[in-house]
Amino acid sequence: MSTFALVKNKFKSKFIKNTSWLMFENIFRMVLSIIVTSLMARYLGTHNFGVISYGTAYITIFATVSKLGIDSILVHEIIQNREETGKMVGTTIVLRLLSSLLSVLIIYVIVAYLNPDNSTLQLITFIQSISLLFVALDTVGFWFQSNLESKYAVISKSVAFILVSIWRLGLIYFNASMTYFAFSTILETFVIGAFIVAFYFKFKGQRLGFSAQIAKRLLLRSYHFIIAGLLITIYTQISRIMTGQMAGESAVGIYAAAATVSSLWVFVPNALIESARPLVMTAKSKNEGVYVERYKKLLCSIIWFGVIASVIITALSKPIIIIVFGNEYIESIGVMAVLIWSRIFSLIGTARSIWLVSENFIHLQKYFVGIGAFVNVVLNLMLIPFYGAFGAAxxxxxxxVFSSTLALLLFKETRPLLGLIIESLLFKGVKFKDSNGTHEQA
Structure with a gap:
């Protein structure tokens, strides 16, 4: 066997192990999350669970802001400049700490302004926002990712998640107040950061440093990703915030319970998308026909997997909500039945990025996300006052639907993509066997 073949097989084996660790983390977190969230939601009730979820929406939005979009380029930068790894990681941590401090202040000002008479909500959100400071340490995890050693990041996150789960179960057992549950977010991010940094130094990672030149380079390359990432996060989280403002915290609790269950299954198609991404993109430069076939196969798989999952979960929505969350969350049944179908179009939107990158139209991504955010806000303003959480769903x-499909008609460059989506839905030109009759991976 040639040296090239040995290196290729070794890399392939490492890639499979790396992917397996990531898949294990998703399954592990899904199972433990639904158990702990179920018990916590029952204990807190719709109102208090809604308060926690309302604060979490802000943290999710500003976590994207504080990361500065560098996630999208840091691994590539490390791979291309191994000798500057320590400075790049250290510089990113400093930048994120500064942006996190600013984010904590902005969150407090916004929540205090929108809810001047709700001191409890202000306190809970402020406590949760402190976790953003420790998220900066998670930057070290990209060093492991660049070396295909994700298992150490997975171990850190799994240990943190277990500790937080024990913490929450302990709070339930000792009848603790809602305020203590807000500290869960801080605990999780602190443990993840501490473990990842410890692993970094254990495996002789380069000394961390700061470089103004590297900081400028990273920020200049990442600002497009900051805009796109912020729009995506606002797009996905704004419903909770607007529901809280217009329908109250209990409605947020109803919406959050439904959203939790409706999103549990998406890690499977997301894993399929990530696995297919390099195969589709590689085919683009070699054979246009294979490229289109593979992409349609991917679309067909995620669409019909989503349809089957949505039909099953919709049919079982009532027993699922009652068993997992209890009768107090009975209103979540209708909300979940709607949200579950939105996940299919969300997955199409995720797969869309593969086509946009392959066709050199990635600059259009921010427009699709922006359109989706705009439609979401407008419809929330119209529907939430009358239908509450169901209106938000x-x-x-x-x-x-509009962002992932209909909006494609607005740009002539992306109209062919809508055709591919429709053909994939109808199995037109989709073959799951190659010319020899053997199964081919999507």
């Missing part, structure tokens, strides 16, 4: 569904 309807707004999310229509926003996803």
């Amino acid at each position: 309807i707004a999310t569904l229509f926003a996803e």
Whole structure:
């Protein structure tokens, strides 16, 4: 066997192990999450669970802001400049700490302004926002990712998640107040950061440093990703915030419970998308026919997997909600039945990025996300005052449909993509066997 073949097989084996660790983390977190979230939601009730979820929406939005979009380029930068790894990681941590401090202040000002008479909500959100400071340490995890050693990041996150789960179960057992649950977010991010940094130094990672030149380079390359990432996060989280403002915290609790269950299964098609990404992109430069076939195969797989999952979960929505969350969350049944279908279009939107990158139209991504965010906000303003959490779910569904499919008609460059989506839905030109009759991976 040639040296090239040995290196290729070794890399392939390492890639499979790396992917397996990531898949294990998703399954592990899904199972433990649904158990702990179920018990916590029952204990807190719709109102208090809604308060926690309302604060989490802000943290999710500003976590994207504080990361500065560098996630999208850091691994590539490390791979291309191994000798500057320590400075790049250290510089990114400093930049994120500064942006996190600013984010904590902005969150407090916004929540205090929108809810001047709700000191409890202000306190809970402020406590949760402190976790953004420790998220900066998670930057070290990209060093492991660049070396295909994700298992150490997975171990750190799994240990943190277990500790936080024990913490939450302990709070339930000792009848603790809602305020203590807000500290869960801080605990999780602190443990993840501490473990990842410890692993970094254990495996002799380069000394961390700061470089103004590297900081400028990273920020200049990442600002497009900051805009796109912020729009995506606002797009996905704005419904909770607007529901809280217009329908109250209990409605947020109803929406959050439904959203939790409706999103549990998406890690499977997401894993399929990530696995297919390099195969589709590689085919683009070699054979246009194979490229189109592979992409349609991917679309067909995620669409019909989503349809089957949505039909099953919709049919079982009532027993699922009652068993997992209890009778207090009975209103979540209708909300979940709507949100589950929005996930299919969300997955199409995720797969869309593969086509946009392959066709050199990635600059259009921010427009699709922006359109989705705009539609979501407008429909939320119209529907939430009358239908509460259910109205927010309807707004999310229509926003996803418009952003991932109908909006493609607005640009002549992306109209062919809508054709591919429709053909994939109808199995037109989709073959799951190659010319020899053997199965081919999508």
